[in-house]
Amino acid sequence: MGDFFVKITEYDKCTGCAACYSVCPEKCISMKENQEGFLYPEVNEDLCIKCGMCRKTCPVNRAHFKELSDMPETYLSRSRNESIRRCSASGGVFTQIAKNFLSEGNSIVYGCVYGENFEVCHAAVSDTDNVEKLSRSKYVQSRIGDIYKDVRQKLLEGKRVLFSGTACQIYGLHSFLGKEYDALYCIDVVCYGVPSPKVYFKYLRWVSEKNGQIDKVVMRDKQIYKKFYRACYAIDLKNGKKYMKLTADDPFALSFFRNLSIRRSCYECHFKTVHRISDITIGDCWFSENLSELEDVDGVTLTIVHSEKGKQLMESGNIESVTVNSEKAIKANGGKIYSCAVKNPERDEFFRDIECMEFDDVVKKYLKPDKSVRMWLTNVLKNNGLIPQFLIDRKQEKEFRRRISQTIPKESFGRMEL
Ligand SMILES: Cc1cc2nc3c(=O)[nH]c(=O)nc-3n(C[C@H](O)[C@H](O)[C@H](O)COP(=O)(O)OP(=O)(O)OC[C@H]3O[C@@H](n4cnc5c(N)ncnc54)[C@H](O)[C@@H]3O)c2cc1C
Helix, strand or coil: CCHHHHHHCCHHHCCCCCHHHHHCCCCCEEEEECCCCCEEEEECCCCCCCCCHHHHHCHHHHCEEECCCCCCEEEEEEECCHHHHHCCCCCCHHHHHHHHHHHCCCEEEEEEEECHHHCEEEEEECCHHHHHHCCCCCCCCCECCCHHHHHHHHHHCCCEEEEEEEHHHHHHHHHHHCCCCCCEEEEEECCCCCECHHHHHHHHHHHHHHHCCEEEEEEEEEEEECCEEEEEEEEEECCCCEEEEECCCCHHHHHHHCCCCECHHHHHCCCCCCCCCCCEEEEECCCHHHHCCCCCCCCCEEEEECCHHHHHHHCCCCEEEEECCHHHHHHHCCCCCCCCCCCCCCHHHHHHHHHHCCHHHHHHHHCCCCCCHHHHHHHHHHHCCCCCHHHHHHHHHHHHHHHHCCCCCHHHCCEEEC
16 A cells, blocks of 8 residues: 555545545546455555645545534335335335436436446446336445446536435545535435455355355345344345345354444444435334334335435335434434444454455354354244244333433534535
8 A cells, every 4th residue: 555545544544435536637546455355545656646636535534523403304214115115125215215216307316236246336227117226235335436427427417316325425425526416315324334345255155155156145135024024135046046044144244243344444434423414314223113103014214304305305205204203213223323333353353364264164253143042942932933922022122222222422413514
């Protein structure tokens, strides 16, 4: 890594948003993969004219905190269309909004897709039939490539643009554009952290070696159990079989939830504030029944609206919404909106092992499902319908009470401004 890189921003804070790469007038910055599989900017110092645009545009350098005392409007929402809900992460709010947006014409939508060889990257969609490529969460850091430049081009052509991504990507885009556009609408996802593409590909190879060639990857497959859905990692194989694991059992999901495979900057994310620069923030809502009459049958989206444009998107049609107490709903989300993931002390060793150990051995060392006898027995009983529903409800109620009793730190109420 060249010396000049250090001058863009601190290594541990760089989110890989690609704003510096996109803005460089000499095209002398490239996004290069580090040992952990994350992209970082690398400056070709022979071509660099030291104009400082990269530093000035970096949203981490530019962001300052604006204190706000009110709470944003918060809703539990879902698409009225059942097939949209089934193919989405939660209530399909983004997918429905994207369809509405494109139906109005002269519009384009950007979001995260599975690209070639299942690479997770950003892409543009301009017709309603292809919107579902953007649906569902892909729990891997998405490659931005030249998307910001493409967004600017479309805005200059007079198109309406809807852009979705993680908060750091939304800040990256805004910072790159450098000015407000009336025709730009942004939706960010509540983001726990972004897992490494390198670990993801090692995992896919592992699944493939054990089960067969991969045909399709889904990280939020919906399995309806009793009346609620459970999220599964589901991989269709070309031999007709399917690899399927609940998130609590899948090694790649566990590397995420155990804070092992996520990017360094996610442990001190600047953009995790209650108010956001985007028009809407969307997240999961696992306790909707405690917050509103909207039932969580196949998913409900926690929807935080930050602007008039956000309201317009929410009113664009076919979305069922219930206003909820913002503070309660945000707390019930489990603090993911405002607090950063805590670095697992084994993280660095995990990445060293990923480099030189067989994935099977990495699984044995770090990613075994929690199989305490009590948990195992509870799961077996639950899966066979032998635990009465009221006991499950009671457990969920207890978890809900625990979450809403947390306090939102005062310093999270504001917003990062550019
Ligand atoms: C890496 C990651 C971590 C998350 N962590 C949490 C969390 O801790 N708590 C929580 O409440 N919610 C989290 N979410 C958000 C949640 O999974 C759903 O996106 C949210 O519930 C919206 O559901 P929906 O049905 O309305 O979205 P859908 O209609 O299914 O649309 C999915 C949206 O997610 C975007 N997206 C998918 N993958 C990525 C990606 N890799 N990078 C950027 N954008 C992406 C798509 O562009 C699209 O806008 C996370 C999402 C991601 C991608």
